[in-house]
Amino acid sequence: YLQSQAARESNARSYPRRIPIAILEAEGIYVKDMDGKVYYDCLAGAGTLALGHNHPVVIDAIKTMLDSKRPLHTLDLTTPLKEQFVDELFSSLPEAFAKDARIQFCGPTGGDAIEAAIKLVKTATGHRSILSFQGGYHGSTHGTMSLSGTLGQKERVHGLIPDVHFLPYPYAYRCPFGVGGEQTHRISSRYIENLLNDPESGVVSPCGMIFEAVQGEGGSIPAPVEWIREMRRITQEKNIPLIIDEVQTGLGRTGKMFAFEHAGILPDVLVLSKAIGGSLPLSVVIYHKKLDAWKPGAHIGTFRGNQMAMAAGLATLKYIKENDIATKAEQLGNRLRDRLNELKSKVEFIGDVRGRGLMIGVEIVNANEEPDKLGHFPAYPKLASRIQQECLHRGLILEIGGRHSAVMRFLPPLIVTEQQIDEIARIFSEACHASCA
Numbered sequence: 001y002l003q004s005q006a007a008r009e010s011n012a013r014s015y016p017r018r019i020p021i022a023i024l025e026a027e028g029i030y031v032k033d034m035d036g037k038v039y040y041d042c043l044a045g046a047g048t049l050a051l052g053h054n055h056p057v058v059i060d061a062i063k064t065m066l067d068s069k070r071p072l073h074t075l076d077l078t079t080p081l082k083e084q085f086v087d088e089l090f091s092s093l094p095e096a097f098a099k100d101a102r103i104q105f106c107g108p109t110g111g112d113a114i115e116a117a118i119k120l121v122k123t124a125t126g127h128r129s130i131l132s133f134q135g136g137y138h139g140s141t142h143g144t145m146s147l148s149g150t151l152g153q154k155e156r157v158h159g160l161i162p163d164v165h166f167l168p169y170p171y172a173y174r175c176p177f178g179v180g181g182e183q184t185h186r187i188s189s190r191y192i193e194n195l196l197n198d199p200e201s202g203v204v205s206p207c208g209m210i211f212e213a214v215q216g217e218g219g220s221i222p223a224p225v226e227w228i229r230e231m232r233r234i235t236q237e238k239n240i241p242l243i244i245d246e247v248q249t250g251l252g253r254t255g256k257m258f259a260f261e262h263a264g265i266l267p268d269v270l271v272l273s274k275a276i277g278g279s280l281p282l283s284v285v286i287y288h289k290k291l292d293a294w295k296p297g298a299h300i301g302t303f304r305g306n307q308m309a310m311a312a313g314l315a316t317l318k319y320i321k322e323n324d325i326a327t328k329a330e331q332l333g334n335r336l337r338d339r340l341n342e343l344k345s346k347v348e349f350i351g352d353v354r355g356r357g358l359m360i361g362v363e364i365v366n367a368n369e370e371p372d373k374l375g376h377f378p379a380y381p382k383l384a385s386r387i388q389q390e391c392l393h394r395g396l397i398l399e400i401g402g403r404h405s406a407v408m409r410f411l412p413p414l415i416v417t418e419q420q421i422d423e424i425a426r427i428f429s430e431a432c433h434a435s436c437a
């Protein structure tokens with residue numbers, strides 16, 4: 001299978017290159033390949049599988065749909081299920097946000113919901129430029145790629161949205177200002193405020209600001225809560241709609257239902273996908289009604305609001321709430337970070353361990369090269385790649401992210417147990433040592 005698919009798929013094929021296994025079955029945090037080998041899946045559909053593979057409540061919801069006469073696809077026509085899904089989703093949001101919120105079902109991917117969010121704020125403000133952040137990732141379509149601060153995909157695609165201003169994300173370890181620590185987010189906020197106050201800067205009237213509260217693909221980088229509050233204050237003062245991309249962070253992953261809740265702020269626009277479809281494709285944009293300048297049909301698409309995905313998503317949302325999965329994700333995330341920090345103290349090629357909840361990154365560095373001004377060694381993508389393969393060999397699926405492809409990303413399903421966390425950390429440690437042997 002591996003060979004025949006590699007021969008027929010496009011050169012853009014990505015995950016199977018680094019994770020060359022053929023998956024036959026999956027349950028919870030485990031996947032089994034065609035040779036019967038079992039792996040811990042810490043990629044979990046790039047953070048989609050909040051409840052892991054084939055969780056009984058998700059399977060039940062899907063079976064119930066199949067056994068009923070309910071439609072599997074209805075465009076965005078009215079169904080009782082849609083009503084239930086929106087009720088459940090709105091009751092998961094902070095009350096102050098939900099009470100004035102509008103929802104738009106989008107195409108099945110996160111990228112489509114980001115496209116919708118951009119169109120929404122452009123329509124509402126009449127402005128065209130947008131503020132985005134270095135290292136951010138928002139999707140792979142023309143529009144979303146334009147907003148993403150990751151060069152790789154953009155390199156040979158011309159004609160992206162020109163009016164994107166990239167701002168410095170508070171990534172303290174590789175501080176854009178060469179200072180690090182708390183100064184990173186303080187300077188970032190001041191820089192951004194100054195830019196917006198300067199009529200000569202050309203960024204005085206953007207249609208919106210977009211960021212991830214924890215950068216995912218950019219290398220699991222949590223923005224300090226003080227910085228998030230500052231971004232909220234600045235955008236509020238300047239009347240700039242704030243879009244928070246929670247495609248990856250939403251639904252408990254970071255230890256709260258939504259990552260913006262750590263900062264106690266409310267966005268103007270919230271984008272959700274991945275986990276809200278309970279492993280099936282679904283995405284939505286939820287926003288303050290004051291932004292609703294859209295005409296009917298302003299964002300359409302055939303596969304919006306898929307009924308099956310709503311059924312699976314509804315079951316997932318309920319389970320997460322009823323079992324306080326977000327709090328568990330926080331505790332388990334702390335446990336995993338503790339284990340990884342123990343390892344960091346013993347080896348010199350782990351430069352940084354960071355994250356929030358069960359969204360954790362380990363930055364692999366080259367201790368044989370010159371450190372930067374902060375004493376941090378350069379990223380070491382080759383070693384990260386070796387560690388990834390050693391992990392795979394030992395039954396652990398991990399993806400690599402970050403701007404220099406040197407961050408090992410841990411995104412296990414949120415139903416992972418303490419024992420499994422310890423086992424994942426143990427395998428990772430073994431793989432690290434083997435990679436350097």
Ligand code: PMP
Binds near residue numbers: 114140245246
């Ligand atoms: N935003 C974020 C934060 C993401 O992590 C992703 C996907 N990794 C996207 C947007 C795009 O979602 P999709 O791949 O479903 O288009």
